[in-house]
Amino acid sequence: MEVLVELNHVSKSYEAKAAVRDLTLKIEAGSMFGLLGPNGAGKTSTIRMIVGITLPDSGKVTLFNKPWASASLQRVGYLPEERGLYKKMKIIDQLVFLGELRGLGAAEAGRRAKSWCERMQMADSINKKTEELSKGMQQKIQFISTLLHDPELIIMDEPFSGLDPVNTMLLQDTLVELKKQGNAILFSTHRMDQVEKLCDSICLINRGEAVLSGGMREVKSRYERNRVIVQYEGADGFLNHPAIAEYKNYGGHAEIRLKPHADAQDLLRTAAATATITKFELVEPSLEEIFIETVGGRADA
């Protein structure tokens, strides 16, 4: 797969505070990349270096296999975290202006703006002014303005914040579709549960440093499936099995954490011998748990 973005040992600090430290990452075409981390971890700083709003103090940013150049930005769609539109300007004029700024002709920009507004179910708002629209509607307009010029690389900083579930789904579906068409999508969020099912690759950052990165499957496979959910009928004596580190028993439903490298299959055999098992699931750790485990461990160290 073609690599669209490459950061190579990039660092950026503001006065005494290091925003990004020695960050290296790659984003491939046709993939969704999640830049994850808590607030203030350096996600926005990283993105700003990719779109050239700030320059790295050291390290290299490569876009479309070329050293960073402003000309490359016509192939990038960027939705910043702090959104802004011209309050008094009509939606259609605004979209055409932003489209033109990214290299489209006025007529083409207008045509695309209309079809996108229809797709986003807001065709009747295109002649309104920004200030007449709700926050969620404004956010959709910004979403459209980011995609109008059909960018190969789409960068979205916290794209779902402030959206209701219906619009969140609409946006997610659109992004998935764009990914299928071969576009690369980078988004940053601190809501890890939201992106778990969307991302192909992730980079978890904390205090400006990458703590975990790689393909989603690969990252997850590095962590043991050490949580077990059991639904049973009958005796609960199997909960004293030596493989179990701790458990919560809700009566017929138990959530278990295993000791490291414990034998889950032996636990299943023991449980099946004493009770009727209706469900026995080895649960994959969630990104959030992985993050807390990783960062928590470092914070302690």
Place this chain on the structure above:
Amino acid sequence: MLRNTLLIAKREYLERVRSRIFRVTTVLVPLGMGGIALLGGLGGKKMEQGIQNVAVVSNDAALAQQVKAALSRGEQGPKNVEVVAPATDADLARLNEEVTNRTIGGYLTIDDTGGRDSLQATWTSGSATDFIGKAEMEGGVSDGLVRQQLLARGMSDSQLQALMKPVKLKTQQLRNGQVVSSDTGKSFAGAYALVLVLYCAVLIYGINIARSVVEEKTSRIFEVLLSSASADELMLGKLLGVGAVGLTQMVIWAVLVIGFVGSQLAAARGIHGLASLGLTNVELGYFPIFFLGGFYLYSALAAALGSSVSAEQEVQQFSFILISPLVISVVMLMYVMQNPSSTLSVVMSLLPPFTPIIMYMRICAQMPPLWQVWLSVALLVASVLGMVWLAARIYRVGVLMYGKRATLPEMIRWLRYS
């Protein structure tokens, strides 16, 4: 580079020209100005009319008649002259009352009972500082005496009329090789007009540019814009766009003024074309150059100031900084008018913030060497571009650093962007 700049300029221009406030001010400002001019005209007219009704009181009825004739003769003299000769105490009491309730402007008392040499004339009027009345009455009494003497020497009334016909003196001035009507008030009309127009333009449109920069900062649009265009393009586009709005409005107004000046209405008030306003062709030619130079320099300064603040309220506070060079120029105007070639005048006229007004005043007063004029224009243009560059730097750094001030090496690294 150019495409983005023009796009941004186009957006700023169209959004503003389409706005209601633009239409309202375009119509209201000339109406307001017209109103002010009309009021001024009324005041002037009242002055010219002078005193309408007067009375002449004398023991010598023949002399009083001649004074009346002398007073009524001029175009601007009183319309009604009542002769009370001789006057009783009751007459005087009545006249005093009429002066008090302003039915007459005043009365003239002439007493020649002691003979010609000890003639006494008194002008009694309702206002304390009635210089015009006093001068007019003095003329009236003197002329009246002459008329009486000439008539006594057997001159006919028509001969007298011809002899006493007043001569009107016309004045004109030679400036920049062109004859213009001379009127100290009008001599520097061009310079004063430039000051007024520039001052208003900077206050209205310069502040607009600052506001527009602050608006983008507070609504955070800049982040989207900066990911598609450079800060230089943004600033230059903004300056050209908002500037063009101001120029559009001023051209509309200028057309109205020129239309008025050439009209019958103006001719009726003694204005015949721009030359009668005291403007020579040289002055007219330089006017747009210095106006545009000044306008763009101050607008760019406003953009830089707008970039350095974070809230709209702060814009008001720095409007003082913005206009202070203009205020200094205005203070220096008198001095430059009288000493157009002194070292101070020359130096000031070459300093870009003062160039528009000071150099233009020098041109109005006495044409400076051409190299100085064009050097000042070149410096002005260079400083406009420099200011745009600086504004773009401040915008980019000030806006993104969230209150953190940029260090010098950081500023230098910004320059690497194309």
